[in-house]
Amino acid sequence: MDEKKIFIAAIIAYLALVFVCWDDSIATTADGRKILAFWHTYNDLEEQVLKEIIKDWEKLNPGFTVRPVRIPFDGHKPKLRTALTVGQGPDMARVDWSFVCELARKNAVANLESFEFSKIRDQYLKAPLETGFVDGNYYGIPDQTTCVAMFYNKQMFREAGLEPAVPATWEEFIEVGKKLTNSSNGQYAFAMTNTLWWNLPFFNSFGARVISADGKKCELASDRAVAALEMMASLVNEHKVEAGAWRPGAISPEQGFVNGKYAMIFMGPWNLAKFKNTNMDFGVGLIPGGPAGTSTNVGGTDIVVFKHSPYAKEAYNFLTYFTNARNQARWCSKLNQLPINLGAYDLVKFEDEHLKTFMEQMKHAGVNPVVTSYGLLEDIVNPEMEAALSGQKSVRDALTSAAEKIQTQLLDS
Amino acid sequence: MTGQSHGTMSPVRVAIFMVLLAAMISICYVVSGQLFKFAAMVITAFAAGDPVAPAAGPAQTADMMNRLIPVYNGLAIILTIALVMLAVKWYINTRAEERSTFLKKMFLYEALVVGVVVVLFPFFWMLCTSFKPSGQELIINKANPFDIVPSEPTLMNFKKVLKIDEASIAQASQDPIEQKKNFGTYFLNSLLVATTAAFLVTLFASMGAYVFSKKELPYKQQIFMLLLATMMIPGMMFMVPQFFMVCQMGFFGTKWAMFLPHLASVFGIFMLKQFMDTIPNSLLEAAQIDGASEWQVFRVVIIPLAFPIILTLFLLTFLFHWSNFLWQLIVTNFENPLSITLPVGLALFRGQYTSELGLIMSASCFSIVPIAVLFLFAQRYFIEGMTQGAVKE
Structure with missing residues (x-):
């Protein structure tokens, strides 16, 4: 009987497994400490x-x-x-x-x-x-x-006839960005991830806060925050130097960067060793400064x-x-x-x-928003920012609506 | 698509054949090229052995791979030419009136091959990535984007996962627990938990379903409805109370805690009952007239007849426990790393921002093995069980 043999073999294998795995106690030191x-x-x-x-x-x-x-x-x-x-x-x-x-x-x-x-x-x-x-x-x-800084592909800067260095201000960034972008072969100056944490460098360099210092009020609809998001949206829509990497299904900033598609991305120090293994020629610079100078997230x-x-x-x-x-x-x-x-x-x-x-x-990092549920904060802000970037809403409308939701759902409750 | 003319040398048909032939050549060349390269890559990775001196490692393997380029490309070309010759020969040998059928078949096979490629691509990518050194995982070959097989293969990911790389061995010699804290332990733990849970769930669910389907019980319908109603409550709601109970019983950190709260499977009872309802009562009565006891009726009549659906339930439960991350995370006592199961062990490879793709992929290669084996052995019953449960006569 073949089936019987298989059955018996299965039982034996199972018993062996129990024997091997069941007792997993480890001796712990008991020296009175x-x-x-x-x-x-x-x-x-x-x-x-x-x-x-x-x-x-x-x-x-x-x-x-x-x-x-x-x-x-x-x-x-x-x-x-x-x-x-x-x-x-x-x-x-x-x-x-x-x-x-x-x-x-x-x-x-x-x-x-x-x-x-x-x-x-x-x-x-x-x-x-x-x-x-x-x-x-x-x-x-x-x-x-950790924080993020601006990684740049030196090779792409040289090919565009530019001195490989990150621009000091957002205005210069846009100028340089236009020279680095060649959308016909999928090459862009910049690529970003559209979540609040990754976008804090923009907000912080404009001196905008998400939550007030006492933690009671949402300040996302302030003029500074609006100016920051307007600048971000202009990178995408007006100057077209951003690759749209934040759109669903797009090539992520990290992948586009290592494959020479994106010239600059925000990235943290955790990927330095990995990027070095790719043998690409890259540098790291400070994030371009806004009205409040260079800044980043934490x-x-x-x-x-x-x-x-x-x-x-x-x-x-x-x-x-x-x-x-x-x-x-x-x-x-x-x-x-x-x-x-x-x-x-x-x-x-x-x-x-x-x-x-x-x-x-x-040293120039801004203060992160400290709230009970940071996940909820991201869930509220991210879709509104996406609506603003893709032009479905005006920047001020999007941020005002996000600020109201944060105030009622997160801070007042 | 088949053309209207029925002449012996219809130009439309020949044109279609040429198009299909061209498609076949490109599919065959790309797919077989990748497969042969993969084989060459695996051989290189193993032949290169221990890249003890890091400087010698990548350069050595890259050099070997370079030398193998004509071999695997040549094999791919030979295979493609052979296939083309076969296709042309079959086409010529086919009688004129059957040629449109031949073309339809050829198209069908090509479409199916494309389907297979699409389905298997993620697995192939997983296998390839597991051989890539850190940092190379996301790099696309600019010359040929279809080429995803690494040109500098390494076994380092597998070694790290199994803790047989140099650094781990050095560390393990100081600490005996470190030595056992590897993927193999996680794997065996998960295998034990998943098989035990799957066996017990199918046993209890089939006994429960038998009673609900064939026995008289006061308020049977109402009780069954009540049980079904519990399926409406998301499992997450039970998590904290169940965890509390497990802790109170003193099972925290043991294998019991991993599956005990999930043994009562309402879904299993429901699925088996629906199937057992289709077994005619006359069969049970015949067995009883022959003097069978209750247990014998259950064992000799019900179990064999419901075997496909029982096996289906076994597989589903096995899969559930094999990949049940959250519950196993909660009840694992991390002070004892030897009790960690696979889904939790896999999560240890991911950090706050970084994830070692190569390590995760090589660990995943191992983790899909039991599921693949189970499915291969049981797929006949599995599919049978799924369709039989769906149609109630």
């Missing part, structure tokens, strides 16, 4: 450096051990939300900058002022620090920061300490050690990342010129 659970989302390389720094901290604090627990970045929010509901949360966690506000307003994380954070606060870069500033208090310590992560943790003070102590100037310099030199500690700015020696540009750009 108190454990601080740290949920992070670092990658393999970052995790190695983290473990080195933890070892050094444990030498200074012999009664404690930090247990780094890696969770996927995609999904760290639901994981934390559910774990906190049943009291399974860690002592501290590294979270996306936009998640700090929700955790703070839901009363899950500790106000850092209770550990006298103001004493050391000034050592951090302002823009990343402000992402953890909610309702007058600080709740998150920045541990990693990305990255903050670390929060949870209120329920019995060792919140020690967790905070570890975090200040982890982000002090010396350890930041060590972290950033090994991983080629931007420091968040101003003290580390002098200690880090990058071989990569591009990273120095990013460090300079980072």
Whole structure:
């Protein structure tokens, strides 16, 4: 009986699988030290450096051990939300900058002022620090920061007979852009991603804020914001130097850039190594300046300490050690990342010129909008911006309608 | 399209044949060229072995690939010419009155081949990307945009995923847990969770469906309606309460937690009941007259007759658990990396802004294997079950 044989073979295979997989317990060290659970989302390389720094901290604090627990970045929010509901949360966690506000307003994380954070606060870069500033208090310590700057394809500049450099102002940008654009063979000076975060450099260089400083009012319909979006729309419609990469189905800025279709794109330092592997000749420059000079957005992560943790003070102590100037310099030199500690700015020696540009750009970063649900903010603003860019709505109408929705759905509720 | 004339040498028919032949040549040359290049690329990647010194790696493989260009292009040309000769020979040998049928068939086959290419292209892209070094994933070959096979193949992505690259081995020697924290562990964990869940769900659902379909039960219809009504509530709503229950039972971080809350499958009961309704009661009565017990009726009559639909349910449940990211993420205890399952493990390759496309693709290559195997073995039942469930007599 063939079928019987297959059946028996299947059962044997299954039992073997159970035998191999069921018992996955790992021996955990029990040497009497108190454990601080740290949920992070670092990658393999970052995790190695983290473990080195933890070892050094444990030498200074012999009664404690930090247990780094890696969770996927995609999904760290639901994981934390559910774990906190049943009291399974860690002592501290590294979270996306936009998640700090929700955790703070839901009363899950500790106000850092209770550990006298103001004493050391000034050592951090302002823009990343402000992402953890909610309702007058600080709740998150920045541990990693990024921003976007302007990447440009030197080859395409030379072919157009131009000196390869990013223009200093948006007016010059448009002039240069016209020379770089050759739409008949799909070549454009610029390509952008139309989401709020990616467009913050435009708004910030015009000095426009999305949310007021006290977090209570949406200022997206201000004259400055309108001027910024009008300039963006003119890149697409009037001067036709933008490729329409934000339209559904278009070639993305990253792909168009590495294939020599787009001469300039906004991009962060995370793609530097990848782009170098493509052997293309590219440079990085500061984002062109508007009325408020050059500016950019802020990305990255903050670390929060949870209120329920019995060792919140020690967790905070570890975090200040982890982000002090010396350890930041060590972290950033090994991983080629931007420091968040101003003290580390002098200690880090990058071989990569591009990273120095990013460090300079980072100093001019604007403040990100801090709201309870950043996802909802994007969901409201993005379609309105798209309507304005594609000419379905006037810029002022689009931003006014977005501002009203943000005010009623997000800020007043 | 077939032309109106019925002469022995209709120029319209010959013209159509020429057009179809030209289409065939281009399809065959592009597709077979890519397939042969892919084969050459795989051989190169394995032959180059360990690119220990990074400087030697890409240059070496690129050089090998360059030398293989005439080989795979030549093979593609030979294959195309052979196919053309065959097509011409068949056309000439076909009797004049059957030639329009021949042309229709030829057109049909070509259209089907194009369909196959469209369907399989994403898989082919996945395979090719998994051999590309970091940074090369998005680069398009300017000379030939159809050419997606990498010219500098590397096995690094596969090695990194399986943690057999140099850096991981060095790290693993210090930490025994690191050694097991690889894709293989995730894969086996997922296989266990998905098979156990699929088996138990089909078992419970078929027993439940049998009762709802064939047995007398007070308020049977009402209970069934109530059960169906629960399908209207999105599964996300249950997530937090279910998680709470799992934690209270002390199953957090165990394999039980992965599938226990999903064992009661209303969808499964519904699907099987609809099918079992079509089994005539007289068959059950005949078995009972022969002295079969309740269990025997279920095992000997119901299960074999409903086997296609049971297998369908097995496959659907297996697929669901194989790719169930959110629930497995929530109940995984990340302090124990050995309990991580595949969908969650795949997510670990993505960062805040970056995603290592090469790594994700090589991991995906492994992850589709069980589904492909299951479907190949069971596709006959699968399709049968789907259509039988759809038509109720």
